[in-house]
Amino acid sequence: MSEFENENMNELENTAETASETVEEITETVSEAAEEAAEEIVEEAPVRKAAVHMTASAAALNAEGEIDIRRRKPREVKQIKQSKISYERKKGLYGYGFVALWIVGVLYMFIVPMCQSLWYAMCKTELVNDAARQAELGMSGPGIYTTWNDFENIRWAFTVNPDYPKNLAASLGETAYTVPLVLVFSLFVALLLNDKFKGRTLARAIFFLPVLIATGPVLGVINGDMLSQGISDASQFSALFKTDFVQDFLQFMGLNNISQQLADTVSEVTSSILNLIWDSGIQILIFISALQTIPVSAKEAASMEGATGWEFFWKITFPTISPMIFANLIYTTIDAFVKSDNPVMQQVMTYIKQWEYDHASAMAWVYFAIVGVILAIISAIVSRFIFYQVD
Numbered sequence: 001m002s003e004f005e006n007e008n009m010n011e012l013e014n015t016a017e018t019a020s021e022t023v024e025e026i027t028e029t030v031s032e033a034a035e036e037a038a039e040e041i042v043e044e045a046p047v048r049k050a051a052v053h054m055t056a057s058a059a060a061l062n063a064e065g066e067i068d069i070r071r072r073k074p075r076e077v078k079q080i081k082q083s084k085i086s087y088e089r090k091k092g093l094y095g096y097g098f099v100a101l102w103i104v105g106v107l108y109m110f111i112v113p114m115c116q117s118l119w120y121a122m123c124k125t126e127l128v129n130d131a132a133r134q135a136e137l138g139m140s141g142p143g144i145y146t147t148w149n150d151f152e153n154i155r156w157a158f159t160v161n162p163d164y165p166k167n168l169a170a171s172l173g174e175t176a177y178t179v180p181l182v183l184v185f186s187l188f189v190a191l192l193l194n195d196k197f198k199g200r201t202l203a204r205a206i207f208f209l210p211v212l213i214a215t216g217p218v219l220g221v222i223n224g225d226m227l228s229q230g231i232s233d234a235s236q237f238s239a240l241f242k243t244d245f246v247q248d249f250l251q252f253m254g255l256n257n258i259s260q261q262l263a264d265t266v267s268e269v270t271s272s273i274l275n276l277i278w279d280s281g282i283q284i285l286i287f288i289s290a291l292q293t294i295p296v297s298a299k300e301a302a303s304m305e306g307a308t309g310w311e312f313f314w315k316i317t318f319p320t321i322s323p324m325i326f327a328n329l330i331y332t333t334i335d336a337f338v339k340s341d342n343p344v345m346q347q348v349m350t351y352i353k354q355w356e357y358d359h360a361s362a363m364a365w366v367y368f369a370i371v372g373v374i375l376a377i378i379s380a381i382v383s384r385f386i387f388y389q390v391d
Helices: 003-072 087-098 100-121 131-137 152-160 163-194 200-212 215-223 234-241 246-252 260-271 273-278 281-291 296-304 309-320 322-337 343-353 357-385
Strands: 123-128 143-148
Touching (some): 100 123, 123 131, 152 163, 163 357, 200 281
16 A cells, blocks of 8 residues: 555544544533433422422412402492482472372462452453343353453553552551561560560460451451441440540640640550551561570670670571561561451452452452562562571
């Protein structure tokens, strides 16, 4: 073999030895890595087992805790279904339920006659009892026949009848001075009766007694205005209540120079004291109930602050009872307009007894309209000064 070939053979042998050594080293490295991995797996196995056990225990504890929390959690209270009707609305419905019978009575016994009287006021009425006249008018029986005549009845009341305007003016004038007197007197008496003293209940009963008695007929007997059927001595009975001795008393006291007009005024005022007491029963009762709503703490606080009785009345009492003053004002005004001795009411009743329903209805409706306007004006003016407590 040549030297060149020998050199190639030596190089090949060296390369083969180097490759075999490299393979052996790789094999040893792989085997060592496998052994180390196996050892690590063997060492980590208990730890993983413990971790898995701990995870399961924690899950169990968590589940027990949730169960315990559910057991301790209070039961949900079922919400009551709220009514669609508010409480205030229910109270209103209850109120209508209580007055339902009264409403039916008013509709049947008041509204229907009221509308009928309005129709009579705009018509000419004729009471038909004759059979021939009934046949002529096409009526099936006796009754009132009406013929439309626009506003002739109202014109008749103001232009033909001379008494109606005078009675209307007298009624308005009497009401103008009667209402303030009744209000002031009833408030004064209520303030007295509201205090504690012996016999207070008896005093209250005495002042309220006229309300329990038939006011119209009894007062008519006292005033000597009822001269019919067994009451021929009404004027003698009423003489017990006359106070015409005022002028004589003033002269006895040496007041001889007093004018006749002033004497007549004083005499008229003193003569109307009985009527004043008679007309103040309900107003006194309303004022007493209003005065009792004033808390005792307000009186004690005012006295501690050094307020006088006069200051307490105008700063505490008067504003507190102002709604009741307004109510008594309206009530007293209406009562004065519809009293049995009112000249307009007497004239209307006279025409009703004469079967002149057309004229009586016209005068009554005009009177009703005037009273309504007066009440509206009073309400518009006085309501601005009323103090309403807000809870």
